[in-house]
Amino acid sequence: GNSVTQMEGPVTLSEEAFLTINCTYTATGYPSLFWYVQYPGEGLQLLLKATKADDKGSNKGFEATYRKETTSFHLEKGSVQVSDSAVYFCALSDQGDSNYQLIWGAGTKLIIKP
């Protein structure tokens, strides 16, 4: 079956550090891949997405590339800010699923220290 595995948190970095949050997946079909972010006390917001191999999603300085050969969709940012502190979720949607359900990773808490 389909699954998503994220690196465990919390991840603690200093401001302006380089960020990588690893996400790997298993899928029987050709999934779409997503990163969602949840700031403290808030709901989930779509951060970025990619729908086919080698696509790069980007938003707010974050990037992730859909790598079919390594079944990965790692989230990166070149210089993090305190305001990036949040929980980040990787998810996939199997394009063969007619009900468009999302398969979720467990989430990675990111803490940025000034």
Add this chain to the structure above:
Amino acid sequence: DAGITQSPRHKVTETGTPVTLRCHQTENHRYMYWYRQDPGHGLRLIHYSYGVKDTDKGEVSDGYSVSRSKTEDFLLTLESATSSQTSVYFCAISVATEGNTQYFGPGTRLTVL
């Protein structure tokens, strides 16, 4: 902003009482979802709907029922609330014109005493 609202935003209730949470959308999206979020479990799908009066179970549907009598409203009912249903509940819609990307409401924090 996908035009999703949830009500109430916070609720405290007692074990054994019925509770209904409402999700309202303004853009006529066909698919709607109810999730719960708990520490250590991430997001888990409770029920979803693929049209008026068309619903199906998700991963953790026991103890919950749903109804969708209008496109814009998706109701989640706890028939007899238990302490294990204390959680944050999120509603989501799937936007067909964006490759069925899901967008989420602000959530309802439910505490069952």
